[in-house]
Amino acid sequence: MQFLKPTENSKMLSVSLCLLLSVLLFFSFPPTVWAFCGFFVAQADASLFNKASQVIIARDGDRTILTMANDYQGDVKDFALVVPVPTVLKKEQVKVGNPKIIAKLDAFSAPRLVEYFDEDPCAPVYERALPPGPAGMAPPQPLRSRANLGVTIEEKFTVGEYDILILSAKESEGLETWLIQNGYKIPAGASRLLQPYIRQNMKFFVAKVNLKEFAKTGSQLLRPLMMAYRSPRFMLPIRLGMINAQGEQDLLVYILTPSGRAEVTNYRMVKLPTDQEIPTFVKQEFGNFYKALFATAHERAGRRVAFLEYAWDVNSCDPCSTEPPTYEELKEAGVFWLDDRPRPAPRLFSKPANVFITRIHVRYTRDTFPEDLMFKETSDQSVFQGRYVIRHPFTGKITCEAGRKYQRSLARRLEKEAQTLARLTNWDIQEIRRKIPPIATAPEEPNFWRNIWR
Amino acid sequence: MFSSSFHQQDARNYQILFLVVFLALGIGTRDWEIQPLKVIVVFVACMLTQWVLRAESLKSAVITALGLTLLLRSNSYPTLALAGVGAIASKFLFQDHGKHWFNPANFGIVIALATGTAWVSPGQWGEEVLYALVFLGLGGLVLGKVGRWDTTVAFLLAYAGLEAGRNFFLGWEWDVLAHRLLSGSLLLFALFMITDPRSIPNARQGRILWAIALALLTFILRNWFFLSDAPFYALFIVSLFTPLCDRLWRAPRFQWWQRKPPSLLGNLSIS
Numbered sequence: 204m205q206f207l208k209p210t211e212n213s214k215m216l217s218v219s220l221c222l223l224l225s226v227l228l229f230f231s232f233p234p235t236v237w238a239f240c241g242f243f244v245a246q247a248d249a250s251l252f253n254k255a256s257q258v259i260i261a262r263d264g265d266r267t268i269l270t271m272a273n274d275y276q277g278d279v280k281d282f283a284l285v286v287p288v289p290t291v292l293k294k295e296q297v298k299v300g301n302p303k304i305i306a307k308l309d310a311f312s313a314p315r316l317v318e319y320f321d322e323d324p325c326a327p328v329y330e331r332a333l334p335p336g337p338a339g340m341a342p343p344q345p346l347r348s349r350a351n352l353g354v355t356i357e358e359k360f361t362v363g364e365y366d367i368l369i370l371s372a373k374e375s376e377g378l379e380t381w382l383i384q385n386g387y388k389i390p391a392g393a394s395r396l397l398q399p400y401i402r403q404n405m406k407f408f409v410a411k412v413n414l415k416e417f418a419k420t421g422s423q424l425l426r427p428l429m430m431a432y433r434s435p436r437f438m439l440p441i442r443l444g445m446i447n448a449q450g451e452q453d454l455l456v457y458i459l460t461p462s463g464r465a466e467v468t469n470y471r472m473v474k475l476p477t478d479q480e481i482p483t484f485v486k487q488e489f490g491n492f493y494k495a496l497f498a499t500a501h502e503r504a505g506r507r508v509a510f511l512e513y514a515w516d517v518n519s520c521d522p523c524s525t526e527p528p529t530y531e532e533l534k535e536a537g538v539f540w541l542d543d544r545p546r547p548a549p550r551l552f553s554k555p556a557n558v559f560i561t562r563i564h565v566r567y568t569r570d571t572f573p574e575d576l577m578f579k580e581t582s583d584q585s586v587f588q589g590r591y592v593i594r595h596p597f598t599g600k601i602t603c604e605a606g607r608k609y610q611r612s613l614a615r616r617l618e619k620e621a622q623t624l625a626r627l628t629n630w631d632i633q634e635i636r637r638k639i640p641p642i643a644t645a646p647e648e649p650n651f652w653r654n655i656w657r
Numbered sequence: 658m659f660s661s662s663f664h665q666q667d668a669r670n671y672q673i674l675f676l677v678v679f680l681a682l683g684i685g686t687r688d689w690e691i692q693p694l695k696v697i698v699v700f701v702a703c704m705l706t707q708w709v710l711r712a713e714s715l716k717s718a719v720i721t722a723l724g725l726t727l728l729l730r731s732n733s734y735p736t737l738a739l740a741g742v743g744a745i746a747s748k749f750l751f752q753d754h755g756k757h758w759f760n761p762a763n764f765g766i767v768i769a770l771a772t773g774t775a776w777v778s779p780g781q782w783g784e785e786v787l788y789a790l791v792f793l794g795l796g797g798l799v800l801g802k803v804g805r806w807d808t809t810v811a812f813l814l815a816y817a818g819l820e821a822g823r824n825f826f827l828g829w830e831w832d833v834l835a836h837r838l839l840s841g842s843l844l845l846f847a848l849f850m851i852t853d854p855r856s857i858p859n860a861r862q863g864r865i866l867w868a869i870a871l872a873l874l875t876f877i878l879r880n881w882f883f884l885s886d887a888p889f890y891a892l893f894i895v896s897l898f899t900p901l902c903d904r905l906w907r908a909p910r911f912q913w914w915q916r917k918p919p920s921l922l923g924n925l926s927i928s
Contacts, residue, residue, distance in 0.1 A: 375828075435882060466778060466780070467780055468885040469837075470784070471783035472780055473688045574833050579776070579885045581776035582774045582775065
């Protein structure tokens with residue numbers, strides 16, 4: 204084997220390549236996450252986003268438990284839900300969940316604000332700590348499967364306050380007609396969206412509220428629906444939800460998996476900007492800050508990406524916005540493999556193992572996300588969180604040269620924080636500067652010539 | 658179309674240049690986080706294996722290492738090293754008349770995936786026209802040079818045809834098809850991975866059939882078995898049939914330096 208002697212050109216090319224590669228290697232470090240020792244003060248949870256749907260997917264191999272939060276606001280008797288599912292579900296595979304568990308996972312994984320206090324630059328190290336901050340069914344009608352519509356009722360049961368049907372259909376117009384005839388209020392044009400699912404041999408999970416059962420619950424709110432099934436499809440149908448959507452919709456998906464972070468496979472998934480130092484006044488308006496930050500990041504990414512908001516082992520958090528979910532809470536969230544694997548220590552001392560949570564935030568429209576979301580689990584256990592930092596300047600009396608130096612550096616730091624905030628949120632920089640509380644700064648160091656030329 | 662000096666250049670130089678450009682694009686514009694130490698592990702594994710097994714030009718090992726760096730993600734250094742060593746070693750372990758069956762980077766990826774400690778991110782490029790054009794442009798340059806564009810064209814046409822048929826059958830709007838076909842990862846695969854003249858059939862007829870089989874298998878694994886890494890598994894399986902294709906359709910083996918004796922061997926593409 205031999206190669207021809209490279210020409211001068213190719214030598215130069217090789218040298219340039221080596222240089223380029225070296226430059227790449229040494230400037231591509233991911234941002235270093237510095238020690239998490241701040242105090243958690245606030246969080247930006249799902250309640251910020253008006254139309255946010257929330258879904259928990261607990262998945263191990265091809266076994267899945269899907270929990271859909273129900274944020275339906277209208278009259279419960281008008282409520283109807285149609286979800287494509289990969290298999291026929293029996294009664295034992297469907298359950299109503301506890302709404303608190305969704306709120307718990309939301310709070311646990313929400314982007315968070317942490318605060319630090321600058322030390323007295325003139326004194327031995329001491330710390331001041333702040334305590335952690337705040338963190339219907341229409342009248343029952345006979346359900347008839349009319350052969351000419353091609354719709355078959357595979358299963359029919361009531362779970363909690365829901366009357367549920369599992370339908371299979373031969374063609375979409377038949378299904379649409381069937382649903383309308385049976386009193387389901389579905390938007391016009393639904394058949395076009397139903398057809399691809401029928402052709403993929405998927406079934407339809409159709410739920411209405413059973414008013415009698417709902418009255419028994421004594422609650423004003425509909426509880427989440429959970430379904431368990433086996434399927435190689437690791438996906439979330441979002442196309443049906445777009446049918447009558449006005450504008451963009453927010454979706455928060457909490458994926459619980461045994462080995463590591465999950466990711467979206469058919470769209471780009473990026474991490475939110477994180478670990479940014481921002482002005483202290485944001486503490487009072489952290490919710491608005493986060494909304495603006497998300498909107499800005501979404502626009503900058505061309506509105507076609509999914510954002511990773513959180514990825515962490517559920518056993519820990521740092522800083523914690525709330526206590527990690529307990530063994531029982533994880534079970535309520537659908538984590539079914541907790542007892543499959545031996546836990547290393549007695550339960551009293553060990554928290555549930557082998558559960559990794561990934562929080563993905565998607566803001567979508569029909570045009571920017573034409574396909575349903577597909578996911579995969581990875582073995583990536585590296586942690587990520589949306590974390591924003593405020594640092595309170597030291598306001599005590601300055602008695603030393605180091606202190607005066609600190610004060611002089613402070614103005615620069617505050618300006619940098621203001622610029623960071625403007626960049627992240629697209630807020631007006633002048634407005635931000637006005638909101639930053641004035642601080643005592645040391646006079647500039649006198650020019651040396653003043654000593655002799657005064 | 659190309660100047661003669663371009664033709665006389667070893668296409669692998671351009672290959673390396675373009676892969677480095679893609680790496681730069683990924684890190685600079687697609688928010689990739691590539692840790693230098695991992696890149697070093699992959700490079701050292703590839704280069705050392707190449708050197709130990711056959712001390713010759715390290716260009717093909719560089720291409721393999723770049724390919725692995727672009728595609729494979731893992732937090733385990735042993736897995737990355739295994740991918741690098743396995744990729745290069747496959748060239749020596751699985752060969753037929755001096756030609757290896759597997760695309761080395763693809764082999765490395767598949768064995769790394771089999772450990773369960775590595776993954777690939779099919780969505781890492783997104784689905785944007787701009788990136789598709791960049792890949793098509795640069796890929797076209799290299800393919801023009803090595804004359805293996807027929808494989809890419811056959812693969813893309815067959816795959817697009819199958820996806821279009823499915824799209825039509827399911828009744829999806831056409832932007833779903835566009836979204837699927839504009840996937841940067843798919844285009845990179847088609848332009849830079851399955852065009853390695855050292856691991857694909859020599860004869861054009863064989864190559865075209867081979868590429869169509871690859872498209873069909875990718876389509877099946879993706880849409881029936883829901884494997885997001887379908888192209889890599891499909892290529893792995895179809896590669897097993899490369900020696901057979903070469904027996905059925907005879908043609909001179911690819912040489913890097915077209916005007917030189919047929920003793921020149923190496924790799925192209927993400928190999």
